[in-house]
Amino acid sequence: MRRLFAILALLGAVSIGAPAWAEDKPAVATETPTAVAAPAATPASEPAATTAASAAPAAAAATPAPVANKGDNAWIMTSAALVILMSIPGLALFYGGLVRTKNMLSVLMQVFVTFSLISVLWVIYGYSVAFTEGSGFFGVLDKIFLKGITVDSVAATFSKGVVVSELAYVIFQGAFAAITCGLIVGAFAERAKFAAILVFMVIWFTLSYLPMAHMVWYWAGPDAYLDAATGEAATKTAGFLFQKGALDFAGGTVVHINAAVAGLVGAIVIGKRIGYGRESMAPHSLTFTMIGASLLWFGWFGFNAGSALEASGGAALAMVNTWVATACAAMSWMLAEWMIKGKPSMLGAASGAVAGLVAITPAAGFVGVVGAIVIGLLAGVVCLWGVNGLKRLLGADDSLDVFGVHGVGGMLGAILTGVFAAPSLGGTGVYDYVLNKVGDYDMTAQVISQLWGVGTVIVWSGVVSLVVFKLVDMVIGLRVPEEEEREGLDITSHGESAYHY
Secondary structure, eight states: OOHHHHHHHHHHHHHGGGGGGGGOOOOOOOOOOOOOOOOOOOOOOOOOOOOHHHHGGGGGGSSSSOOOOHHHHHHHHHHHHHHHEEEEIIHHHHHHHOGGGGGHHHHHHHHHHHHHHHHIIIIIIIIHHHHHSSSOOOOOOGGGGGGGGOOOOEEOSSSTEEEEEEEHHHHHHHHHHHHHHHHGGGGGGGHHHHHHHHHHHHHHHIIIHHHHHHHHHHHOGGGGSSSSHHHHHHHHHOOHHHHTTOOOOSSSIIIIIIIHHHHHHHOOOOOOOTTTSSSSSSOHHHHEEEEEEEHHHHHHHHHHGGGSSSSSHHHHHHHHHHHHHHHHHHHHHHHHHHHHHHHHOOHHHHHHHHHHHHHHTTTTTTHHHHHHHHHHHHHHHHHHHHIIIHHHHHHHTTTTTHIIIHHHHHHHHHHHHHTTTTTTTTTOOOEETTTTTTTOOOOHHHHHHHHHHHHHHHHHHHHHHHHHHHHHHHTOOBOOOOOOHHHHHHHHHHHSSSSOO
8 A cells, every 4th residue: 555655646746746847947038039030941840839919929919810710620629539549449459469368458458548647647737848838848837737728729730820729739739649658568568567657657758758749849830930030039939859940740750759769768678578589479369450450540540631730631631641651561561571471461461551650650741642652662661670670689578569660660751751841752842931932942951850850859768768767667666576477467467357268
């Protein structure tokens, strides 16, 4: 009982206290920005919640505030529901089918409760830290418990004068945060303490997910880019990687690489499963894995196409790219495996589909269909190497190949976004909100910006994850005892079984 109280106390202290220092950030300036040089083409990253009144100068105060379009609102809320479907039951079933029978329920529990925990933390302080103006790395606590957000509050989209209801934006982004944390559990499935996982998630969410979301996706919104002076001033208030020009349409860095690095660190720190490399650890139900992969594919349309934030042609482009890249990756993984092993496998096709979904995520709204096809075909083959050759090189027991698929696929997609976003290759280019047109595209500069994003998330998530895992291990321990691991976590951790014979 004392241990339970200690765990609850640690959870409460971290969830409320960890971001409190952000309140020390200086307040947002209210004076008119001074004149500065015109900015380069501004990347169309995901916007932060902002009202039209705060984005416009005082001279335009009399202009009526834009009203959210009901169609756009409906699309964002539908997309949020699709992302939730990706997590529960999609990710849970995909992961659950890949573990042994004795651990099926434990994985379902870890994903389900992680989703619930992060959803609560997102409303309490997560949204505020990620999507308010502060430093280049963290927002502030102005919107703690969604303070000040009403049914009339609006959030910016990618189009000037077009907004969506901020509450719809809150749940859409919250679903992203929840599934990101859920992805991590697959790397150390079948051997971690349930309490340790929950404590880790609270701290990692606070110190890794939230700053990465802020760095990549926070900006003042397109209405702030009225001229060279206001545009330059607005860019300076954006997240660190947004200012670097990194493009991430729907979460290649924020979600996939971020989670994959955390999972790999966890797999190394916790250690290999008992019997790894000597005993059979084959998936107990590829039927569930196929169902889970199919739900992921279905829900991913909300994940990627929803990130357009409007029911528009841009959303349709992201949807088509998500559809075709995933299909290409499923085929390329299956065919490559068929050539190597002599038989095509259901596991290979499903894994290839997920690899394609991951790789197209950062590029979905920026590349053309040909770019999506190339990214998908490469993702299937490269991620197949990631879960075989690279995994052997790393020597870690990444149980469900989180790093091999989400890490490798996320890096591939993020870097290739810089290539195939080029208008000359069918991409959309990068929109310049000062000039109100697509700017001149410099592929080399954009790839360098993409590398900034990839490198930053690897270092940030790696360092945070290592420190947090070590801290949790010292306080409550990360791994279950050997006898409990051998018996299975369903019974020893939860007192239940997924199946009764």
